Amino acid sequence: MIRHLGAADYRAMPWANGRGTTTELARENRPDGSLSWRLSVATVSEDGPFSPLPGIDRILTLISGEGFDLMIDGTRHALAPLAPLAFSGDAAVSAVGVKGPSLDFNVMVDRRDWQASVTLITSPHRFTVNGGDLAFLYMLDASTGGAAAGDLIVIQDEEVFTFMEGERALWVRVQRSIKPPSSKNRPS
Numbered sequence: 001m002i003r004h005l006g007a008a009d010y011r012a013m014p015w016a017n018g019r020g021t022t023t024e025l026a027r028e029n030r031p032d033g034s035l036s037w038r039l040s041v042a043t044v045s046e047d048g049p050f051s052p053l054p055g056i057d058r059i060l061t062l063i064s065g066e067g068f069d070l071m072i073d074g075t076r077h078a079l080a081p082l083a084p085l086a087f088s089g090d091a092a093v094s095a096v097g098v099k100g101p102s103l104d105f106n107v108m109v110d111r112r113d114w115q116a117s118v119t120l121i122t123s124p125h126r127f128t129v130n131g132g133d134l135a136f137l138y139m140l141d142a143s144t145g146g147a148a149a150g151d152l153i154v155i156q157d158e159e160v161f162t163f164m165e166g167e168r169a170l171w172v173r174v175q176r177s178i179k180p181p182s183s184k185n186r187p188s
Helices: none
Strands: 002-005 011-014 021-029 035-044 056-065 069-072 075-078 085-088 093-096 102-110 114-121 125-127 134-139 152-155 159-161 169-176
Touching (some): 035 114, 035 134, 102 114, 102 169
Antiparallel strands (some): 011 021, 021 035, 035 102, 069 075, 114 169, 125 159, 134 152
16 A cells, blocks of 8 residues: 655754754554654754754655755764664764755654665665564655655555656655563573
8 A cells, every 4th residue: 555645744843952853754653652764854044953852763865955964972974865874862063164055854753663774766665664673665756546746655565666767756764773682581
C-alpha cells in the first residue's frame, strides 16, 4: 500500500531553541510522549546552534539552497547537496558558513528503538518493507505517478514506485533497533 502526504498534512513547529521553524512531515511519539521518530524539513538562514536532542540519532540532507556546514563537537563537516550526514543529537551541533537560505531534510530517531538510513534514489527501484519497519520516499521532483515535489510517500509492504529520467527522491528506512539479549537470557 502506498499513501501520499502533502503540504496540507504537514505542520509547522518552532525549533526547541527558538531560532526558527521546522515543517514536520511525519512523527510518532513513545508512550511517555517523547519523540520516537520524526521526518521534517527546515530552512537554515543564519549561523547558529542546533537544538540538543539527547538520545536521538539524526540524519540531515541538504536539499536546496546555497548550503552551509555543520560544526559537530568542534569538527567542521561540509554538507554536499543531497549527501546525507548522520550525527548524534547528543553532540554540540551548529550551522556555520551559511551562504544563504537553505532547505534541509531531517530524520530523527530515538536510538533505543530505531535506526535510520537515507539514500538518494534516481532510477527505478523495488522497495521492500519488513514488518514493523517504516519506509518513506521524500519527493525532490514531481513524479509521473502524481506525486509533487515535497510530497512524502509512505510505503507499506513490497511496492514498486517508478521514477522517470531526471526524477529524484530520498529513500528513508526506519528500522527497529536490534537489542542484545539481556544477561538473564544468556547461557552461563
